[in-house]
Amino acid sequence: MLKASNLQQIDFNELYKEQQKKSSFAPKLAQHWDKKAPSMSKRVFESVYVKDFISKLNLDGVKTLLDVGCGPGTLGVSLADKLEKVYCLDFSSEMLKFAKKNAQDRGLSNVVTMEKSFYDDWSDVPKCDMLIASRCMMVKDAKETLKLLNSKAKRVYISYKTDGSFIDEEILNLLDEDFEQKPSYMHFVNILYNMGICADVSFIRSENDRFVNLSLEQFIRKIEDDIGELSKGERDRLRNYHENVYTKKEQDGFISWALISYDTTLGKLK
Numbered sequence: 011m012l013k014a015s016n017l018q019q020i021d022f023n024e025l026y027k028e029q030q031k032k033s034s035f036a037p038k039l040a041q042h043w044d045k046k047a048p049s050m051s052k053r054v055f056e057s058v059y060v061k062d063f064i065s066k067l068n069l070d071g072v073k074t075l076l077d078v079g080c081g082p083g084t085l086g087v088s089l090a091d092k093l094e095k096v097y098c099l100d101f102s103s104e105m106l107k108f109a110k111k112n113a114q115d116r117g118l119s120n121v122v123t124m125e126k127s128f129y130d131d132w133s134d135v136p137k138c139d140m141l142i143a144s145r146c147m148m149v150k151d152a153k154e155t156l157k158l159l160n161s162k163a164k165r166v167y168i169s170y171k172t173d174g175s176f177i178d179e180e181i182l183n184l185l186d187e188d189f190e191q192k193p194s195y196m197h198f199v200n201i202l203y204n205m206g207i208c209a210d211v212s213f214i215r216s217e218n219d220r221f222v223n224l225s226l227e228q229f230i231r232k233i234e235d236d237i238g239e240l241s242k243g244e245r246d247r248l249r250n251y252h253e254n255v256y257t258k259k260e261q262d263g264f265i266s267w268a269l270i271s272y273d274t275t276l277g278k279l280k
C-alpha cells in the first residue's frame with residue numbers, strides 16, 4: 011500500500027479556516043460593496059489587471075462563462091463579446107446594477123445577472139464552460155467554496171491577493187493593534203492539491219493607486235476605511251510617518267495577484 015506523504019497529511023483547509031477566523035481583515039458585507047460599486051465601475055475596465063487577466067485565459071471552446079463575485083462586470087462584461095452567454099453573479103445589488111448598465115452601454119444582450127452569495131442555494135446557477143472568481147474569494151470555508159465552483163465549470167480561474175494586506179506592513183506596524191494576516195493564495199493551491207487538483211499559478215502585477223499621492227487627511231481616511239477608527243497615538247504616529255516617510259518615498263502603486271487556474275475535467279491526482 012502506498013502511504014500518504016507528510017504533505018498529504020496536512021489538512022490545508024483546517025489551516026485556512028483557522029487563519030480566516032483570526033484574521034484582522036474580515037470579509038466585507040454586501041452593503042460595503044454596494045457603496046464601492048460606482049467608483050469601482052468607473053475605474054476597473056481600463057485597468058492593467060483586466061488586460062493581463064484576459065491575456066492569460068484559454069478561451070478555446072469556451073461559449074459560456076460564470077463570473078462569480080463579478081463586481082461591476084469587470085471580467086464577464088469585458089469578455090461577453092467573445093462568448094454566447096455570460097452569467098454575472100454577486101451578492102451586491104449595486105454591483106449588479108452597474109454590471110447590467112455596463113453590458114447595456116456596450117450593446118451586449120448576452121449578459122445575465124444573478125444576485126447571490128457564495129452561501130446561498132446555487133441549484134439554479136447554470137454549469138458553464140468557464141468560471142472566473144476574481145478578487146472575491148474571502149470565504150469562510152475555502153474547500154466548500156472550491157467544491158461549489160468546481161461543480162459549475164470545466165475550467166476555473168481564481169485570483170487572490172498574492173500576500174499580505176492592502177496596507178503597507180510599515181504602516182500596520184505603527185498601529186496599536188497586532189494584526190493577523192488573511193489566508194494566503196498558497197492555502198488555495200494546497201487545498202486544491204489535497205482535493206487531487208494540480209493548479210497552475212501565475213501572477214498579475216496590477217496598478218493600485220489607493221495609497222498613492224494622498225494628503226494627510228486622505229491617507230488617514232483610507233486607513234480608517236480598512237481598519238476602523240484610529241486612536242490619538244495612532245494618528246500622531248501616522249502624521250509623523252506621512253510627513254517624514256510617505257511624502258518622501260517613491261510610491262510604485264502596484265500590487266500582485268496570484269492567478270490560480272485548473273481544469274476540473276482532468277484526471278485527479280488521487
Ligand SMILES: C[S@@+](CC[C@H](N)C(=O)[O-])C[C@H]1O[C@@H](n2cnc3c(N)ncnc32)[C@H](O)[C@@H]1O
Binds near residue numbers: 043054
Ligand atoms: C474586489 S470586488 C471584485 C470584483 C471583480 N470580480 C473584479 O475583479 O474587479 C469583490 C466582489 O466580490 C463580491 N463578493 C464578496 N463576497 C461575496 C459573497 N460572499 N458572495 C457573492 N459575492 C461576493 C463583492 O460584492 C464584490 O463585487
